[in-house]
Amino acid sequence: MATILMPLPDEGFDVTEVAVPWRLLTDAGHEVVIATEHGRVPYADPLLITGVVFGQLGAEPEPIAFYRDFERAASLVTPLRWGDLDVAQFDGLLLAGGHAPRMRQYLGSTDLAEQVGRFWALDRPVGAICHGVLVLARARAADGRSVLADVRTTCLPKYMERSAFFATAWRRGRYYRTYPAYVEDEVRASLVDPERQFERGPRELRRRGTATDDAPAFVVDDGRYVSARWPGDAYLFAKTFQDLF
Numbered sequence: 001m002a003t004i005l006m007p008l009p010d011e012g013f014d015v016t017e018v019a020v021p022w023r024l025l026t027d028a029g030h031e032v033v034i035a036t037e038h039g040r041v042p043y044a045d046p047l048l049i050t051g052v053v054f055g056q057l058g059a060e061p062e063p064i065a066f067y068r069d070f071e072r073a074a075s076l077v078t079p080l081r082w083g084d085l086d087v088a089q090f091d092g093l094l095l096a097g098g099h100a101p102r103m104r105q106y107l108g109s110t111d112l113a114e115q116v117g118r119f120w121a122l123d124r125p126v127g128a129i130c131h132g133v134l135v136l137a138r139a140r141a142a143d144g145r146s147v148l149a150d151v152r153t154t155c156l157p158k159y160m161e162r163s164a165f166f167a168t169a170w171r172r173g174r175y176y177r178t179y180p181a182y183v184e185d186e187v188r189a190s191l192v193d194p195e196r197q198f199e200r201g202p203r204e205l206r207r208r209g210t211a212t213d214d215a216p217a218f219v220v221d222d223g224r225y226v227s228a229r230w231p232g233d234a235y236l237f238a239k240t241f242q243d244l245f
Helices: 015-027 061-071 101-107 110-120 132-138 158-172 183-189 231-243
Strands: 003-007 011-013 031-036 092-095 126-129 219-221 225-228
Touching: 003 015, 003 110, 011 015, 011 101, 015 031, 015 061, 015 126, 015 231, 092 110, 092 132, 101 132, 110 132, 126 132, 126 231, 132 183, 158 183, 219 231, 225 231
Parallel strands: 003 031, 003 092, 092 126, 126 225
Antiparallel strands: 219 225
């Protein structure tokens, strides 16, 4: 079975985008190894457990239950440090997302981007969902270009990010705008031919895929690289990533 690296920030990651892949991968017998910048135990965005506005826009009950199991996992209690990683020891890399401000520790880390670039060069399976695709967009290959330069990918679509921001700005301010630039704009800018390589997927704002229903979900499978848009894709994303092993 595979050993899969999942780096995380200290706080703010998306409950569903971490807990669903973790649950499906570990249930299949794979080992998921957690790493944080300083080896601290990471915590998910609490608003995705309680609800962003009026108890709404948070994670569904099943992913929350998975997250409670994740909190007790041995790999979470003793995470590795980004700087200590020997990426060659891992069979796969999984980059989850999240939009809370503290995600910038992870999304904007040059040290983590260097480690991700090293892993990408090994030509092993990589999965990224939502804001996690930004880590790849910012990681550099040996030729200085983004590691995504020549691949097909998706990420959090601009219409989703914009809709969530406009719906909640009155209460949460810029909570749904992690950076001034939209995620899709930065990811597209990292591609050689964004019109051909970037795939936005069917328009969706409410329905989410589940363990038994992939109809609302969308992923891009580009060989050894799998990407997805948002928490609603998490189950299909995890299953497609798992198939790479």
